[in-house]
Amino acid sequence: MRRCQRDFAADHSGEVAQYIPELGKADPDHFGIAVATIDGHVYEAGDTDVPFTIQSISKAGVFALALDLLGPDRVEASIGVEPSGEAFNSIRLRPDNRPFNAMVNTGAIACCGLIATAEGDGTFELIRATLSRLAGRDLVVDEAVFQSERTTGDRNRAIAYLLRTYGGVAGDVDRLLDIYFRQCSVLVTARDLAVMGASLANQGVNPLTGIRVFSSYAVARTLAVMSSSGMYDFAGEWIYRVGVPAKSGVGGGILAALPSQLGLGTFSPRLDQHGNSVRGIKTCEAMSEAFDLHMLSRQDDVRACLVADYDFRTVPAKPGRRAGEQRILDDRSGAIRVVELAGKLSFATMDYVTRRLADPDHLPDFLILNLHRVATITDAGMRLFTQMIESQIPPSTTVVLAGVDGLSQVGPRVRQLVQEGIKVRAFPTYDAAVEWAEDQVVYRHGGFARGAEEADLSGQALLEGLSHEDAAAFAKLGTRVAFEAGVRIVSAVEPTPKVYFLLRGMASARSMTGVRITTMIPGMAFGELALIDQPRNADIWSETEVVCLEVGADAFEEFSRTHPAAGRRVIRNLAVLLAARMRMATARIDALTG
Numbered sequence: 001m002r003r004c005q006r007d008f009a010a011d012h013s014g015e016v017a018q019y020i021p022e023l024g025k026a027d028p029d030h031f032g033i034a035v036a037t038i039d040g041h042v043y044e045a046g047d048t049d050v051p052f053t054i055q056s057i058s059k060a061g062v063f064a065l066a067l068d069l070l071g072p073d074r075v076e077a078s079i080g081v082e083p084s085g086e087a088f089n090s091i092r093l094r095p096d097n098r099p100f101n102a103m104v105n106t107g108a109i110a111c112c113g114l115i116a117t118a119e120g121d122g123t124f125e126l127i128r129a130t131l132s133r134l135a136g137r138d139l140v141v142d143e144a145v146f147q148s149e150r151t152t153g154d155r156n157r158a159i160a161y162l163l164r165t166y167g168g169v170a171g172d173v174d175r176l177l178d179i180y181f182r183q184c185s186v187l188v189t190a191r192d193l194a195v196m197g198a199s200l201a202n203q204g205v206n207p208l209t210g211i212r213v214f215s216s217y218a219v220a221r222t223l224a225v226m227s228s229s230g231m232y233d234f235a236g237e238w239i240y241r242v243g244v245p246a247k248s249g250v251g252g253g254i255l256a257a258l259p260s261q262l263g264l265g266t267f268s269p270r271l272d273q274h275g276n277s278v279r280g281i282k283t284c285e286a287m288s289e290a291f292d293l294h295m296l297s298r299q300d301d302v303r304a305c306l307v308a309d310y311d312f313r314t315v316p317a318k319p320g321r322r323a324g325e326q327r328i329l330d331d332r333s334g335a336i337r338v339v340e341l342a343g344k345l346s347f348a349t350m351d352y353v354t355r356r357l358a359d360p361d362h363l364p365d366f367l368i369l370n371l372h373r374v375a376t377i378t379d380a381g382m383r384l385f386t387q388m389i390e391s392q393i394p395p396s397t398t399v400v401l402a403g404v405d406g407l408s409q410v411g412p413r414v415r416q417l418v419q420e421g422i423k424v425r426a427f428p429t430y431d432a433a434v435e436w437a438e439d440q441v442v443y444r445h446g447g448f449a450r451g452a453e454e455a456d457l458s459g460q461a462l463l464e465g466l467s468h469e470d471a472a473a474f475a476k477l478g479t480r481v482a483f484e485a486g487v488r489i490v491s492a493v494e495p496t497p498k499v500y501f502l503l504r505g506m507a508s509a510r511s512m513t514g515v516r517i518t519t520m521i522p523g524m525a526f527g528e529l530a531l532i533d534q535p536r537n538a539d540i541w542s543e544t545e546v547v548c549l550e551v552g553a554d555a556f557e558e559f560s561r562t563h564p565a566a567g568r569r570v571i572r573n574l575a576v577l578l579a580a581r582m583r584m585a586t587a588r589i590d591a592l593t594g
């Protein structure tokens with residue numbers, strides 16, 4: 001931006017608009033450039049806070065307002081969407097006597113008239129408030145420019161009377177033109193134009209205020225007409241060289257909006273023969289080139305949405321399934337396939353994903369789709385997603401959705417599938433999903449009694465390798481404790497230096513937000529970190545009635561003193577467990593970043 005400032009400030013070509021006398025008083029050397037991102041960051045260079053009148057740039061906002069206020073049928077019946085290829089003030093109408101489009105004066109005056117017919121006396125205030133919401137601040141009128149245009153606006157008066165003869169506008173022409181002249185006299189800055197552009201780029205939601213100004217439908221259609229007609233009889237060159245929907249104004253402003261990315265605002269009063277800002281055009285062209293902004297040079301590759309595709313054993317649900325269960329799982333490679341998706345699920349991305357997943361040669365018993373990193377899903381993407389589950393993936397494969405509780409808008413739409421009875425399971429986290437799928441595989445191929453029997457300490461991974469005597473001595477350290485179902489046994493925020501050996505029932509580890517991370521069954525232990533350290537990272541809750549052997553860290557210390565070898569072996573077993581967890585975490589990171 002600064003380089004554009006420097007390079008193009010030396011360009012003094014073009015003329016400040018004179019046909020509206022007040023505009024002729026502008027300082028020809030003012031030059032401001034601003035960029036606003038759709039997450040609300042604004043970059044500025046030069047005179048970005050100098051106010052000037054919005055002029056024709058207002059037409060884009062008023063067209064979008066009309067579409068939302070009156071509906072597309074009503075607007076399109078009165079105003080075309082074709083480029084005119086002529087100057088902004090051309091009086092020529094289409095063969096059917098409609099204006100070519102709402103970006104030239106004929107269409108803009110007709111558009112203003114449509115709103116006036118519906119809103120009457122409140123029309124200008126509605127336009128001013130809408131433009132203010134788009135900019136994210138209260139905009140005011142430059143009364144001197146308004147009076148100047150009002151007294152010299154004969155050409156627009158002629159246009160309005162011509163329109164009225166064909167029913168393009170109705171009622172008092174002077175009253176309508178006052179609204180239109182006021183609309184053009186609203187004061188903005190280059191920063192405001194960038195924010196307005198970012199609001200359009202952000203599907204009609206102002207990224208600074210979070211307020212929705214226009215519907216996505218109105219935004220898409222407005223950007224379409226800006227692309228074909230926003231720069232008047234320079235529109236073809238513009239979309240060829242710059243490739244970003246834009247609207248110019250004789251006050252010296254240019255607003256450009258690149259969907260899903262950013263808004264661009266420039267201000268420099270000297271205009272070319274088309275009525276477009278000379279430095280503004282050069283700046284937009286240079287920035288499009290430098291930052292790859294051309295909307296038709298799309299860099300996003302649909303395949304990028306599928307970030308990982310691996311067998312569940314790369315990242316099993318938890319480190320310590322009991323030996324018999326683990327053997328069943330180890331013998332069933334391919335039983336559970338995990339696919340991680342990310343970014344935007346659109347028609348194109350879902351088409352690609354469907355072809356990858358419905359491949360008959362790679363159909364697992366369970367297909368886990370981890371959606372945790374999916375940010376948005378379009379309507380078409382949602383239709384294909386549902387079709388994929390309902391018809392492309394055969395019933396022999398159970399689709400399991402994970403990560404549906406993320407912050408994105410995808411969660412509620414996907415959970416809706418479950419409510420509609422679509423054959424799919426949904427879990428808040430990957431671990432909960434893969435644990436459920438593993439349980440199904442274990443159950444189908446050998447089954448297990450989940451927590452019904454009472455386990456003794458012999459199967460405890462922590463006590464592996466202890467002699468019978470040492471294990472018996474260790475068992476005497478502990479106290480049998482029982483918990484009702486649904487009780488928090490261990491709290492992450494109130495650490496108690498105790499280890500619990502699960503003898504009967506099921507318990508679960510839950511994150512601080514209450515999301516179930518993993519489930520524990522008899523023969524497993526929890527709280528073991530208390531043997532070496534204090535902090536805990538999760539709460540432990542009883543899922544059923546639970547019986548544990550509770551061993552205090554002090555008691556273990558005493559045991560290590562009286563049974564040093566056994567104590568060292570328990571600590572070594574703990575290190576092996578922690579190493580397994582680290583390997584699993586690393587494998588998961590590899591699977592996602594590979």
Ligand SMILES: NC(=O)CC[C@H](N)C(=O)O
Nearest residue numbers: 055056088184249250275
């Ligand atoms: N291109 C423009 O900005 C023209 C707007 C001006 N108010 C007019 O109607 O002529």
